Amino acid sequence: MILVSSCLAGLEVRYNGTHCLNQKIRQMLDENKARTVCPELLGGFSTPREPAEIIGGDGGDVLDGKARVIEKTGRDVTELYINGAYITLRKAQELNATAVVLKEFSPSCGSSKIYNGEFLGKKMSGNGVTSALLKRNGIRVVSEEGLTDLFPEED
């Protein structure tokens, strides 16, 4: 069983009420091989919500108290992001998830790149808050772009 970002499964839970459906992930849900999770909703947000970015580092720095998650209009939402990350970790552990597939670039779910905190669409290397916490707890995290590493295409 794997855990996947809800928005990759086609659920309209992104900050702006959209999804980013990935057909392979949808198929895994239909075959009962995956469960969905949205760390931001679990952390206490609703949809739609303000876009947010990490200021001063990446998700690991947020967990270490060295960076903050800030909404575009300035509200500090760090604690909600950390809350969602810990609930997601518990879900992954309860499921004994073999891997977690999370949406790239999100301040929660990004696993190799995130937005850089300027709200200008610029990306940088780093983890979102949830990805950082899962990795620190030994859970394999890949993005939708890493799906083929998890499930190599058969000839």
Ligand code: SF4
């Ligand atoms: Fe939720 Fe993660 Fe998708 Fe954002 S990227 S909507 S936190 S599942």
